[in-house]
Amino acid sequence: MNAPRLAAPVVGAVGRFLSGAGLLLRGIGLYVRSPGLMLLGVLPALISGALFVAAFATLVYFVDDLAALVTPFADDWSATPRGLVRVIAGPAFLGLGGLLAVVTFTAVTLVIGDPFYEKISERVEERYGGTPGAVEVSFWASLRRSIADSVRLVAISALVGIPLFAAGFLPVVGQTVVPVIGAAVGGWFLSLELVGAPFYRRGMRLPDRRSLLKADRPTTLGFGVAVFVCFLIPLGAVLVMPAAVAGATLLARRSLGQSIEER
Template sequence: MRRSPLGSAVVNVPRNITAPVTGAVGRFFSGAGLLLRGLGLCLRSPRLMLLGIVPALLSGALFVGAFATLVYFVDDLAALVTPFADDWSTTARGLVRVVAGLAFLGVGGLLGVLAFTAVTLVIGDPFYEKISERVEERYGGTPGAVEVPFWSSLRRSVVDSLRLVAISALVGIPLFAAGFIPVVGQTVVPVIGAAVGGWLLALELTGAPFSRRGLRLPDRRARLKVDRPTTLGFGVAVFVCFLIPLGAVLVMPAAVAGAALLTRRSLGQSVEEG
């Protein structure tokens, strides 16, 4: 075991445990499968599902309203950022503003998903902590667990979430600009956005199980990088589900449960029921 620059412990795990040799594509789908396993755990325990849906409903209503407002004003925003097209022909002007509108909606979706997750995790911190703990108990408990006071845990969660949302905003700027590139902006950029969003979602959702082990954001980033395809598979699956209407509300408990499994796998701990 070694210490991170921030003083928290980082567990050294043999690479063959965290990243089995199944190929990057296989590990990607294995990561997506963790979300399905989380969903299965929640469906077998309806109380877990109810614990997670209540805070998701509260923040979901807020962000649905915010995104609906963006959709309502997207034409005005598109015109605002494309004044150079005012004198173009009707067809050319309309086309460039449709592209601009899609870019706004794409970046808004990326930021909305990450901000929704951050706010929901803060609102429902006690609920999601309980879901995560119950999942880990089912698979053998939490080795090296440390006692973290509620307010300290909440403060750390808020700080980490704000940091990740800020990163997503910085990434969103070049993605918005790239959205104006014909073809690339409508094909490659959404894929990059989903990958970035998936990675950041995985970092957000694994905060509680890593924190129970006394590990901070730099520690979980380092551990999840060891098997990046699995992490991306889980995160992208969550990201896509969160883009579906009501998907974020219904999938949130499963995402928390799956994140507990992802954490265990990244640390070389059992993800099989004994």
């Protein structure tokens, strides 16, 4: 489907990045001012959050064993260099696990809470003039489409995460540059995932939203990185997820050239 394209704002990339982060703040404001939205948004994130905390705790518990498993070449080394390479491998595993957890948390939570977050997104759109070009999609069709696109995004993020995991072994670079790249990659995929509901409501699929968000990549990254950082905070994902859905609705409307000023 051909979609209208919104020209990128005539400001610098840094300004557009900050503007994208500001959309999350606006989403938080909408969420905090609407007790009904808060009740809709908390339950799915709590369920998903409990599952992912348990999974990440398991990864932390076994990280030393995993580090030894991927560095068999160091088995015959003396204790100091063997310990050093495995100390580097451990954070690399945790970094990969964190990246995948943040991206898959969004996918799983959106699947669990699909009707809840759809309602949040609808209510946000109503505040800003409704949904031009809305199409009727049954719940089961919407759920199947959401799962299919989520699986595709998770698979792509895993493929991107593997090279980042390998780069995590590099001294200094693996502990400085790689986390920044990881946040940017994770933020991009989070944005693509979170804008799903308003695009589905208009009969548009993953290729459509990818194309439109690329038109103003700094804004998209600003929003996504802000969400990514919030999700790394303990319980941040549980608390921020509904507000992120609200902010993503604003991002989608902006990318489609529609008003993001309350009426």
